[in-house]
Amino acid sequence: MLNVIVTDPPRADLGQVAKLAEYGVATVHEAIGRTGYLGPAVRPNQQGTRVAGTALTVLCWPGDNLMIHAAVEYARPGDIVVITTASPNSDGAFGELLATSLRAHGVRGLVMAAGLRDTQELREMDFPAWTAHVSAQGTVKETPGSVNVPVIIGGQLIRPGDAIVADDDGVCVVPRPDVDKAVTASAARVAKEDKNRKQLADGALGVDMYNLRPKLEKVERISYAEYVKRAGEGS
Template sequence: MIEEPKMLRIGPDVARRPTKDQIAKFQGVPTGFVVDAMFGAGAMEARIAPLSGANTHVAGPALTADNRPSDLLATLGCLRYLKAGDVLIGAAQGWQGCAAAGDRVTGMAKNAGAAAFVTDGPMRDFQGVLEVGLPCWCTGLNPGSPYGTGPGQVGTQVVVGGQPVETGDLIVADRDGVVVVPFAMIDAVAARIPDVQAMEIALDAEVRDGLSLPDPIAEILDGDRTEVL
């Protein structure tokens, strides 16, 4: 006999957040720079994209909701624990059969202080979500309503878009997608971002000046690592 599960479980790290100074170092930083500073890691799958296509940038701590497919009780439970600037992560285990949230949920999340909503499911109420004004990243649209019966977990580790996410991890999201910076790596990644920015700026200048083939690629093409068939 299986014991009846609790409807909601709250994780022990539900209050963990990076500092304001740590978050500030990622404000306005393109997601591509963050991924480069993580040596190519951290990006969620491309199917998780901005709902409106608007050129919005968000950087803030994750608060995770671990929902069963077709359910959003954990997402609703997060509303009590949201702190100003949080990115609410509504994990739906990739379920595409109904929406993971709509305009009322995003409206309440915004009222509670959320800076954004990210899910690996679709959303509904497109026009209403736009009117709420909370930036959202999701897999698309589906008019179906989710249940709110659980069970679910708040503040525990989830996997969204192929990336593990824990409450307190730093989420950076823009038009290109969503990146997860693990809590323990925030300082190290922030320290590498200026070098990444400097290299990007230098390469941009070279392209504007007419660069058509980078020197390292020319060396490969002209050296013994290339074979002409």
């Protein structure tokens, strides 16, 4: 593993990133072609929080949080720290003290494929975190890793400076060059859903709105009495 700290990666425009936060993970993920979702294993430590920011990536050795401490020096307001390990590990590499340090530097939250601890304290201090594991097991501070290099979580490539959107549904990454396009696509999707929502509220059927009836042509409609009769014959 290359041991480096990249001090000045380009970051997505925070104004545009803030717009992504208005739409949320499910909308952004769908709008950009159902890509970028980190998967169901990365779950929120809290409920009712939605944030977006720029990725400050950290690659640690298993059971070691040295590089998280190193990353704090390079954090900028609006960042979300994204942490993974060189091989799978669930040790509690991040807790309340590191959150306190990151908050002092304007960091908006945390996404990690390793382990989180001090979960109650993090909720009480309103520091949002999304994690693959919760573990009281501590870590050491011994082995150099990297900061602001590309990392992979949930099969998704995350580069430093990419946009990260996180809420109750999970986490989505939007590549830095695609943020403007994602904002436009998300706005269009919301407008379309607003129109559909009104039709559904007025009693329209989804099978008609979405032209699904042709897909159901081979599904036979029968009465309950007929269903019971056929089910009995097949038992």
